[in-house]
Amino acid sequence: MATKKTIMRTCPECGAYFNVEAYEMVNATLDQAIREEVIFGRIFDFTCPVCGHRFRSPYSTAYKEMEKEYIIFLDLDDATDNCDEMISEEELIENQIKETQALFPTYRIRVVHDMMDLIEKIHIFSAGLNDKIITYLGYKIKDDVTLKMKTAKPPIQVNKALFDSLRGKEGQINFGLLSTSPKPIFVTTPTRDYEYLLKKSPLRHQFEEAEGLYQIDEGWAAGIDKVLIA
Ligand SMILES: [Zn+2]
Incomplete structure (x- = not known):
């Protein structure tokens, strides 16, 4: 299960701008297949609707595992890509952190600024390590x-x-x-x-x-x- 948002991407091949659906929040507990998509970076892959070029372009998102009680926010400082919200990425994450603390007080909360760091954290927590x-x-x-x-x-x-x-x-x-x-x-x-x-x-x-x-x-x-x- 996941919450979606609309973001804008620019094709590195032909320069076309396009709006596309992306994950606002990934809940890997309820959807094991999506975990793989994140681990291999595939949720950040896009296909240009104009020229068909495939490219990887990470965006800010959040990843949650309820069984292991953690949530990781990937903050890439790309609020301008976000078509739905008029608030900054920082505010958005601050709000999400507060919400998480209220709903899931035992969760570990992490903020990372790089796709590789997000994937590394998922591997560490999956291995049950600190x-x-x-x-x-x-x-x-x-x-x-x-x-x-x-x-x-x-x-x-x-x-x-x-x-x-x-x-x-x-x-x-x-x-x-x-x-x-x-x-x-x-x-x-x-x-x-x-x-x-x-x-x-x-x-x-x-x-x-x-x-x-x-x-x-x-x-x-x-x-x-x-x-x-x-
Ligand atoms: Zn293109």
């Missing part, structure tokens, strides 16, 4: 690999360590690095590191749910590290 710890581990791995790759020729720049749910083995958590390396780089971290952060680390309270804290990303992880140093 996304704050995974984000923190990803941040540390990126840092670590960046340092090691500094001397590589040509130098390799690591943009992000993304949680990789497919390569999971017992006792391991896997990340795939988005980098300038021509070969894919995978990094494994033992599950005991995750358990340590969850239960024993002096940082453990930072990984608990905190009201008003919805953006769990690299910037947030860097802030946690500062807390530790201070």
Whole structure:
């Protein structure tokens, strides 16, 4: 089940403008097929009605799983695309957050600004993991690999360590690095590191749910590290 909205897209091939139906809110609990569509990014695919060109163009939306009790808002700052509403994307998300808190007080609420981040969060929550710890581990791995790759020729720049749910083995958590390396780089971290952060680390309270804290990303992880140093 899903709520729809009308948005405007521009064909990158022929430049035609057209209005098209898009998802305002995806409820994956009631519709498992739509979960796949989101995971593979296909809900963001469009076909130009003029020239037939197919292209991907993500838009702001929300994704909810009731069983796992979470909702993720993808905020792409594209309110001008929205044909139905006269309010800004920010206001829209603020309203939706308030509504979610009133209706589902136990839900984890997240705001992301990139399609890949939305998909990563869905994988993390599907695996039953704490996304704050995974984000923190990803941040540390990126840092670590960046340092090691500094001397590589040509130098390799690591943009992000993304949680990789497919390569999971017992006792391991896997990340795939988005980098300038021509070969894919995978990094494994033992599950005991995750358990340590969850239960024993002096940082453990930072990984608990905190009201008003919805953006769990690299910037947030860097802030946690500062807390530790201070
Ligand atoms: Zn076209």
